């Protein structure tokens with residue numbers, strides 16, 4: 001059964017920007033893309049750097065440390081050095097509030 005956890009309001013995540021969400025000792029990154037909101041683990045799989053400080057380019061997020069790139073929607077590595085994909089999470093928006101399925 002889905003376990004939805006409130007993250008933030010939609011207005012908290014600017015277009016083409018990210019939002020850091022910390023919950024139960026884990027960090028998640030919420031992205032506002034052209035077609036909606038997406039979520040991945042918040043730390044780069046290379047060296048645990050916060051992706052909230054990275055740069056969004058279309059559907060991709062570039063890690064600020066060694067410029068590794070992941071696809072935000074699939075979590076797949078697009079450009080090394082990371083070799084492990086990011087975990088992605090389902091989101092839903094209700095009444096302008098974002099919930100993550102954990």
Ligand code: FES
Nearest residue numbers: 044046063066068
């Ligand atoms: S820490 Fe992200 S690419 Fe190295």
